[in-house]
Amino acid sequence: MNILVVGSVAYDTVKTPFGQAEDVLGGSASYFSVAASFFTSVRLVAAVGEDFRAEDRAVLERRKIDLSGLCTEKGKTFRWSGKYGYNLNEAHTLVTALNVFEHFQPRLPDSYRDSELVFLANIDPDLQRQVLEQVKDPKLVALDTMNFWIDSKLDSLRRTLSKINLLMINDGEARQLSGEVNLVRTAQRIFEWGPSTLVVKRGEYGVLMFTREATFAAPAYPLESVLDPTGAGDSFAGGFMGYLANSGNFGESSIRQAIIMGSVMASFNVEAFSLDRLSKLSYREIEDRYRAMKRLTHFEDL
Amino acid sequence: MNILVVGSVAYDTVKTPFGQAEDVLGGSASYFSVAASFFTSVRLVAAVGEDFRAEDRAVLERRKIDLSGLCTEKGKTFRWSGKYGYNLNEAHTLVTALNVFEHFQPRLPDSYRDSELVFLANIDPDLQRQVLEQVKDPKLVALDTMNFWIDSKLDSLRRTLSKINLLMINDGEARQLSGEVNLVRTAQRIFEWGPSTLVVKRGEYGVLMFTREATFAAPAYPLESVLDPTGAGDSFAGGFMGYLANSGNFGESSIRQAIIMGSVMASFNVEAFSLDRLSKLSYREIEDRYRAMKRLTHFEDL
Numbered sequence: 001m002n003i004l005v006v007g008s009v010a011y012d013t014v015k016t017p018f019g020q021a022e023d024v025l026g027g028s029a030s031y032f033s034v035a036a037s038f039f040t041s042v043r044l045v046a047a048v049g050e051d052f053r054a055e056d057r058a059v060l061e062r063r064k065i066d067l068s069g070l071c072t073e074k075g076k077t078f079r080w081s082g083k084y085g086y087n088l089n090e091a092h093t094l095v096t097a098l099n100v101f102e103h104f105q106p107r108l109p110d111s112y113r114d115s116e117l118v119f120l121a122n123i124d125p126d127l128q129r130q131v132l133e134q135v136k137d138p139k140l141v142a143l144d145t146m147n148f149w150i151d152s153k154l155d156s157l158r159r160t161l162s163k164i165n166l167l168m169i170n171d172g173e174a175r176q177l178s179g180e181v182n183l184v185r186t187a188q189r190i191f192e193w194g195p196s197t198l199v200v201k202r203g204e205y206g207v208l209m210f211t212r213e214a215t216f217a218a219p220a221y222p223l224e225s226v227l228d229p230t231g232a233g234d235s236f237a238g239g240f241m242g243y244l245a246n247s248g249n250f251g252e253s254s255i256r257q258a259i260i261m262g263s264v265m266a267s268f269n270v271e272a273f274s275l276d277r278l279s280k281l282s283y284r285e286i287e288d289r290y291r292a293m294k295r296l297t298h299f300e301d302l
Numbered sequence: 303m304n305i306l307v308v309g310s311v312a313y314d315t316v317k318t319p320f321g322q323a324e325d326v327l328g329g330s331a332s333y334f335s336v337a338a339s340f341f342t343s344v345r346l347v348a349a350v351g352e353d354f355r356a357e358d359r360a361v362l363e364r365r366k367i368d369l370s371g372l373c374t375e376k377g378k379t380f381r382w383s384g385k386y387g388y389n390l391n392e393a394h395t396l397v398t399a400l401n402v403f404e405h406f407q408p409r410l411p412d413s414y415r416d417s418e419l420v421f422l423a424n425i426d427p428d429l430q431r432q433v434l435e436q437v438k439d440p441k442l443v444a445l446d447t448m449n450f451w452i453d454s455k456l457d458s459l460r461r462t463l464s465k466i467n468l469l470m471i472n473d474g475e476a477r478q479l480s481g482e483v484n485l486v487r488t489a490q491r492i493f494e495w496g497p498s499t500l501v502v503k504r505g506e507y508g509v510l511m512f513t514r515e516a517t518f519a520a521p522a523y524p525l526e527s528v529l530d531p532t533g534a535g536d537s538f539a540g541g542f543m544g545y546l547a548n549s550g551n552f553g554e555s556s557i558r559q560a561i562i563m564g565s566v567m568a569s570f571n572v573e574a575f576s577l578d579r580l581s582k583l584s585y586r587e588i589e590d591r592y593r594a595m596k597r598l599t600h601f602e603d604l
Contacts, residue, residue, distance in 0.1 A: 017483075086483045181319075181388045182525075182526060182527070182528070183524060184524050184525065184526040185526060202507065205504065205507035205508075206507075206519070206521070208521070208524060214597065215524055215598055216598060216599070216601070217508070217521030217524070217598050217599055218599075218601075219508070219510070219519030219521065222485060222486050222510060222517055222519070223484075223486065224484060224486040224487060225484070226484070253601075253602055256600070256601040256602070257601050257602055257604070259601075260601050287604060290604055291603075291604075294601075294603060295516065296517055296518060296519050297518070297519055297520075297599050297601075298558070299518070299520075299555075299558040299559050299561075299562050299596075299599075300555055300558070300559055301593075301596060302559070302589060302592055302593075
């Protein structure tokens with residue numbers, strides 16, 4: 001199955017205790033689509049400005065990502081600047097310049113309308129819904145969001161949530177959205193609103209997945225060197241959705257494997273700035289780390 | 303194999319967002335020994351005051367814990383008072399009254415000297431070493447400590463670390479002790495100091511275990527209701543050491559199972575104040591939750 005992603009393609013300036021990068025390719029749709037591209041064909045919807053560099057487009061093209069939905073608008077590409085302290089779980093945003101994203105009205109090319117899986121990355125919930133309405137008959141729709149939309153557009157977000165299958169969100173934001181401190185109750189609350197699966201991202205602590213029937217926990221892969229956590233959540237989502245799309249099966253066993261694959265892709269992503277590590281991966285490396293995740297978590301029955 | 307534990311037997315006053323308890327049985331050695339008692343015979347070394355209640359002694363006796371090393375000293379039992387906010391990972395200490403613990407000089411009954419596993423709960427590293435020197439030929443020695451000793455008695459702590467096999471510690475304290483932000487490097491540093499196994503406790507995020515050969519991650523069991531996290535770390539240690547002692551095998555497979563068993567005991571402990579849940583467990587409940595931990599973490603190979 002194929003995947004449609006709507007989100008940002010951006011230029012990021014990032015500082016971590018381990019280095020920095022200026023005006024490098026980033027954005028949720030970039031991370032997502034490169035991660036997912038190892039498993040299936042990906043269609044991207046986003047806007048960039050006239051300053052978007054050919055070499056960055058080439059990064060996406062080399063991964064065979066369908067860019068017919070990537071519009072070049074008058075103005076500059078979306079820019080985000082942030083820094084991290086030693087607690088790499090928390091980004092401190094320094095600058096957000098929406099630029100071409102300010103008036104972004106996602107319009108799907110006709111060739112995208114039969115998309116099977118849809119990932120609505122963290123953008124305005126109005127736009128997420130607008131994209132979804134242009135897809136004919138999606139088999140699975142997942143959504144990410146953030147505190148900004150929970151604070152400023154809760155009604156719209158709730159309306160969008162009623163139309164999706166899977167919510168993927170940070171733990172703090174999951175608690176904020178549900179008004180529940182406890183994550184088990186958070187999941188129960190969110191199921192009432194539409195999604196039947198909740199994936200809670202916990203940074204270096206990994207992921208918790210809830211359905212009505214089961215709970216699954218996956219650790220983050222412990223790395224000796226984490227250079228830049230930017231894009232980890234979207235790389236996770238890309239690995240997750242890519243694996244699901246490739247398997248064509250949304251059963252519990254497949255979802256568990258997809259979560260591990262998401263964790264694998266996120267673990268590679270944080271080893272370098274921008275898409276430097278992700279875009280150069282081999283499938284062999286991906287399989288090896290999946291096996292390492294198995295060794296990391298396996299224990300015998302009593 | 304049997305286990306020796308040295309630590310505190312205390313009266314705790316605890317307030318959480320979900321309730322409170324006043325002057326209830328607590329202390330590291332209490333939590334540890336009750337948790338471990340489901341798997342093997344436990345010998346306890348600690349001091350209590352003349353106010354220590356017969357009913358609290360009975361809680362330990364009913365679990366067949368050997369109390370010949372529990373001295374009653376002139377004065378009052380050690381008291382700790384703390385509260386937790388909605389972030390149950392962090393205790394705010396309100397009062398610590400050492401009382402009889404202030405001049406505690408642990409002396410082992412002769413019958414304890416052949417102890418096989420030793421758990422040095424979080425007390426003054428001088429006392430931890432003093433206990434260890436009285437044990438003839440321990441097969442495995444584990445130690446817990448905290449920021450207070452890292453700040454105030456680092457040299458003594460390092461001397462004690464050189465004599466043990468396994469360090470069990472919170473993630474923040476592991477980082478503080480090693481001077482490394484990254485946990486993989488933290489482990490490498492700590493191996494240089496003596497221990498060959500590092501168990502990093504991460505509260506609601508579970509546990510990471512490092513040896514030179516392998517890394518193992520276990521999540522905390524997600525509960526719908528956590529009443530009081532006090533004693534979770536010591537209940538974990540009790541389940542962990544108890545399982546190891548019972549298996550008589552310290553190989554990697556056994557250590558992984560022991561970590562799951564520790565997580566199981568910690569998960570029960572936090573469901574109630576004091577030892578209320580732990581002391582009334584059935585072995586059947588323990589086995590069921592071990593199986594639930596398997597369902598929580600299992601995924602298929604690629």
